[in-house]
Structure formats: C-alpha cells, structure tokens
Amino acid sequence: MNHEHILSRLPYSQPFLFVDELTEVNPEGATGFYRFPEDAFFYKGHFKENPVTPGVILTECMAQIGVVCLGLHLLTQQTTEEAARFQIALSSTEVDFFLPVYPGEKVKVVSKKEYFRFNKLKCSTEMYNAEGKLVCRGKIAGMVFLKDTEV
Amino acid sequence: MQDKEILERLKKIVTPYTQEKSGLEGFNQSTDFIKDLQINSANLVDVVLDVEDEFNIEIDNDSMDGMLKVEDAINIIKSKRAES
Numbered sequence: 001m002n003h004e005h006i007l008s009r010l011p012y013s014q015p016f017l018f019v020d021e022l023t024e025v026n027p028e029g030a031t032g033f034y035r036f037p038e039d040a041f042f043y044k045g046h047f048k049e050n051p052v053t054p055g056v057i058l059t060e061c062m063a064q065i066g067v068v069c070l071g072l073h074l075l076t077q078q079t080t081e082e083a084a085r086f087q088i089a090l091s092s093t094e095v096d097f098f099l100p101v102y103p104g105e106k107v108k109v110v111s112k113k114e115y116f117r118f119n120k121l122k123c124s125t126e127m128y129n130a131e132g133k134l135v136c137r138g139k140i141a142g143m144v145f146l147k148d149t150e151v
Numbered sequence: 152m153q154d155k156e157i158l159e160r161l162k163k164i165v166t167p168y169t170q171e172k173s174g175l176e177g178f179n180q181s182t183d184f185i186k187d188l189q190i191n192s193a194n195l196v197d198v199v200l201d202v203e204d205e206f207n208i209e210i211d212n213d214s215m216d217g218m219l220k221v222e223d224a225i226n227i228i229k230s231k232r233a234e235s
Contacts, residue, residue, distance in 0.1 A: 091193030
C-alpha cells in the first residue's frame with residue numbers, strides 16, 4: 001500500500017489520531033510526522049495553566065507511526081479487504097524522554113523494525129522536534145494480525 | 152542433550168518474563184507458561200526467540216501454537232535439534 005492508503009486505513013480518528021504524514025515506509029521501518037494542535041484536548045489538564053504534551057501521548061504518536069503504520073504495511077500489502085481485517089494490540093513500551101513538546105510543535109518519528117515474528121512487531125522508535133533534537137526514544141511492541149473472516 | 156539440562160536452560164530463559172515468580176519454584180515438565188507463570192502472549196514470543204538463540208534452532212508457527220507447557224517446549228527443542 002502507498003502512504004496515503006496506509007493513512008486512510010489507520011484504525012483511529014480525532015481526537016486520537018496522531019499521524020499527519022508518512023514519508024517513508026518499507027519492510028524495515030517507517031518515518032512520519034505529526035503536529036500537535038494548540039487546541040488538543042489534553043492540554044486543558046496537562047498541566048493546569050501550563051500545557052505540555054503528555055508522555056503517554058508522545059508514546060502513542062510513536063506507536064501509531066512506528067508500529068501501526070509499519071504493521072499495516074507488512075500485513076496488508078495487497079488489498080483493502082485485508083486492511084479491513086487488520087487488528088492491533090499494544091503489548092509493551094519502554095520509553096525514555098529527553099525534551100518537552102509544547103502545543104503547536106511538529107515532530108518527526110523514525111522507527112526501525114527489530115523483529116516481526118509470530119505476529120509480534122517490535123520496533124525501536126525515536127521522536128525528534130523541529131530543530132532535529134531527540135525528544136524521546138524507546139522500544140514499542142504490538143501484536144498485529146488479520147482477523148479471521150467469518151464464514 | 153538431557154531433558155534435565157534443557158529444563159534448566161528453559162528456566163533461565165523464562166525467568167525475566169515470568170510474572171508469577173512462585174511458578175518458578177516448582178518449574179517442571181507440566182508447568183504451563185501462561186497459567187502457571189503468567190507470561191502473556193507477547194512475551195511468549197520473546198521466550199521463543201530466546202529459545203531459538205539458546206538452542207540454535209528455528210521454531211515455526213505451528214510449533215509456536217503448540218507450545219503451552221514446558222514439556223511441549225522440550226519436545227519441540229529436541230525434535231528441531233534432531234532435524235539439524
């Protein structure tokens with residue numbers, strides 16, 4: 001599937017879609033971008049009077065670009081019928097954070113496949129800010145598979 | 152390789168993934184990876200990858216599906232080693 005196709009098949013919608021653009025997807029990894037809108041829902045409470053993007057949201061952004069988009073590419077290269085059966089469950093995250101991301105910032109996520117075996121896709125992922133500085137980095141894994149079609 | 156040696160090496164492999172540590176005390180042939188050790192399916196994949204490295208074998212999808220208990224793993228390891 002091409003990049004646009006993968007984006008259109010992502011199983012997320014607003015306000016929990018954290019992918020704007022994919023610039024590279026191949027069997028070994030994925031690269032994409034996301035800009036955190038100033039009016040995103042979590043800034044109201046994280047933190048009071050001091051909006052900073054929560055670490056769990058940065059992790060989610062890395063997972064959506066780095067693991068889910070890559071998983072879609074690996075599993076559903078041929079047909080939209082396959083894409084409709086695509087299922088994912090996050091299985092583990094281990095992330096270190098280095099810099100804050102403020103409302104309106106655009107980030108780049110680069111993900112490299114560590115392995116894809118027995119439906120487990122494990123990636124090492126990194127996020128960079130617009131200045132190219134490392135925001136966070138870690139290992140994220142998910143179970144990805146195609147749901148059996150009902151007979 | 153004796154079953155006992157495989158068992159000991161397996162125990163070393165599963166230890167970091169085991170949530171229910173008490174399940175390791177009586178670790179034997181009938182230990183169930185999921186029920187007794189509370190290893191989840193995602194970590195069971197890592198166990199299998201570590202088993203491949205440790206015993207220098209390749210485990211296929213069918214074998215993976217049948218790996219519920221320690222004795223299943225031992226049988227798979229022995230048959231794969233015999234093949235190579």
